[in-house]
Amino acid sequence: MPRIPNNPNLSVCPDYTDPTFTNTRLQLTNENINKAQAILLLKNIWQADNDAARAQWQLQVEEDTEHQQHQERLNHEEQDRLEQECLDEDETARKEDKKKNKFKYTPIPNLDVPMKPTILPSPYAVCKLDKGDYVELWYFTNVGLDDAKLKSSINEDTMIMATLAGGNTAWVSATSMRNTSTVVDDQNLSFEDFCQACPHIISAMEDASWPDNRRKDPYSFIKWSNGNAGTWWSNPPQAHMMYLA
Numbered sequence: 555m556p557r558i559p560n561n562p563n564l565s566v567c568p569d570y571t572d573p574t575f576t577n578t579r580l581q582l583t584n585e586n587i588n589k590a591q592a593i594l595l596l597k598n599i600w601q602a603d604n605d606a607a608r609a610q611w612q613l614q615v616e617e618d619t620e621h622q623q624h625q626e627r628l629n630h631e632e633q634d635r636l637e638q639e640c641l642d643e644d645e646t647a648r649k650e651d652k653k654k655n656k657f658k659y660t661p662i663p664n665l666d667v668p669m670k671p672t673i674l675p676s677p678y679a680v681c682k683l684d685k686g687d688y689v690e691l692w693y694f695t696n697v698g699l700d701d702a703k704l705k706s707s708i709n710e711d712t713m714i715m716a717t718l719a720g721g722n723t724a725w726v727s728a729t730s731m732r733n734t735s736t737v738v739d740d741q742n743l744s745f746e747d748f749c750q751a752c753p754h755i756i757s758a759m760e761d762a763s764w765p766d767n768r769r770k771d772p773y774s775f776i777k778w779s780n781g782n783a784g785t786w787w788s789n790p791p792q793a794h795m796m797y798l799a
Contacts, residue, residue, distance in 0.1 A: 558614055562607035570596040673754055676702040683755075683762040692738040694754035695747040701736060 570579065570593045582592035652659045679693035679702075692698045743751070 555610065558607060558611050562604050562611050565604055565607075567597055567600050567604070673699060673757060674702060675699060675754070675758055680758065680762070683758055683764075686764075689755075690737055691740050691743060691748065691751040691755060694751035694758065695738075695743070696750050697747070698737075698751070699754065 568575070575596070578596065579589060579592045582595055583589060587595070676693050676698065679689045679698075682689035693702070738747075
């Protein structure tokens with residue numbers, strides 16, 4: 555059925571009494587139908603045609619509305635599909651980036667701002683403690699820690715030629731070597747340096763996962779040394795080795 559271009563509800567019945575419709579009226583006029591009856595007949599014909607057009611117009615409006623709603627649904631579905639496709643692509647890219655740059659996504663712990671400075675001893679001293687070996691207290695004095703900070707720029711992978719205890723030479727890590735030109739032996743430490751080193755070495759022992767029973771003696775050692783400095787200085791190596799034995 556062809557579409558109706560104009561809304562028939564807005565149409566107005568023509569005035570069939572107008573001379574313009576004279577010929578139309580004459581075609582309907584005869585011995586049984588006069589002029590007035592012809593005009594009424596024309597009005598009835600127009601009204602019937604307008605009623606049919608109105609019904610067709612209403613059906614056309616309903617079909618257009620249904621088609622428009624269907625098209626809008628398709629457009630929304632297509633838009634949702636495209637948006638979901640973009641989200642999936644972003645999620646895939648994020649997962650790929652997370653896999654390649656995992657440290658960028660490492661959660662930051664909700665911790666308070668540290669009130670104490672971080673103690674970073676010499677790699678040589680840390681290596682010794684990790685192995686459970688004896689290490690001089692000097693590395694944990696303020697001077698030793700400052701020295702470690704100055705030398706922290708050394709590449710941990712740097713290798714140097716060193717002479718071992720048996721006289722043989724070998725390539726060893728630069729950070730694992732002791733700097734004998736600056737290290738002060740325990741018996742030559744001042745009492746102030748000793749008091750500085752003790753809490754630092756205890757903290758380093760905890761970081762190195764020393765057993766509690768191995769870390770208990772230093773506390774007694776510190777307490778004893780603070781009250782008996784002269785006695786400690788008389789035989790420092792044995793006193794220092796108490797917590798390493």
